[in-house]
Amino acid sequence: MQSQAQGMFPKDPANTYLDETSQELKDHASTDEHDEDVRSCQNAPNQIVVYDPETSDTGQALCVHPAEHEPLPKYAVSNQYTKILPSIGAFTVQCAECLKWRLIPTKEKYEEIREYIKEEPFMCATAREWRPNISCDDPTDISQDGSRVWAIDKPSIAQPPTGWERLVRLRSEGGTRFADVYYITPTGKTLRSTVEVENYLLEHPEFIRAGVTLSQFSFQIPKPLQKDYVKRRSYKKARQQDDAIALEMLIPHEPAEVSPLSWAGPTQSTDLPIVTRPDGSSAPCFEAPPVSDPVVPPPKKKRARPSKKYTKKLRDEPKVKEKPQQAWDGANEL
């Protein structure tokens, strides 16, 4: 995929992750390369779309697309973990002019567009970099047809430093959060917060010398378009009062309509949101995980939040636990 025109990007595009079950992607393929992108999209189960709320009215958005040409997400293929969570399956951005959605072929391109989207609004012409003939006259690549989860991404998030990867991992529906953001260092360490990044950089000054700064990291997560994807905190408080009743209220019982493109998870994992449900609603959504046991759950142990003083101690005393350096000892040379 060579780059030709470095097109203009839309202003305030919406970043969208989507679950991939739609036929429309292939319907709009217009070049061989795009065909390939579309196919890889279609093969990827449970993708998610993200789009930018601020711009949803005027229309800019991005859609997410999984690791290219991977038939299945990492969770399903290489991860020994049995839980299969919905994963970001496609990246899409909305044209600032015609408001149509254009699939972005790679996560890297998406991150590039997202970083500069405010300054350089995305247009269909931008996509000519990978789809030479695309224009606003072509139909939208994807639409909110109920077959995917759409989530709103934040604009102006810096691209991760070279050699680093920014991971957005979706949580299952009904949890307390929609997703988590992680950064994977060149040495393979996973960092979960700005504090951890800061500590890591202090422990590895070679990255600082190489120009890596905290401003290149953002742990902002996309927001699900489906309002009830994430459990409300007020619900949790209610549950503390009366668990059984609250559970009834919390879990919607909707007809399950399994997508033909859903990936097959472990049979014992039926309590996981591995399928999507076209429900005819305007916004796509994942199947809610069934309630495995509506009985009152055992009380959970309370955990005291570490004090600020403790947090500061952590910052002052870098953790020692870390994976042995693997491929990137060259960092020391920076």
Add this chain to the structure above:
DNA sequence: GCCACCGGTGGC
């Protein structure tokens, strides 16, 4: 023991 996923808390 590791680690991906999840929940709970304080702060704003």
Add this chain to the structure above:
DNA sequence: GCCACCGGTGGC
């Protein structure tokens, strides 16, 4: 209500 943070947990 949202966000940042990070400890807990269970499957491997």
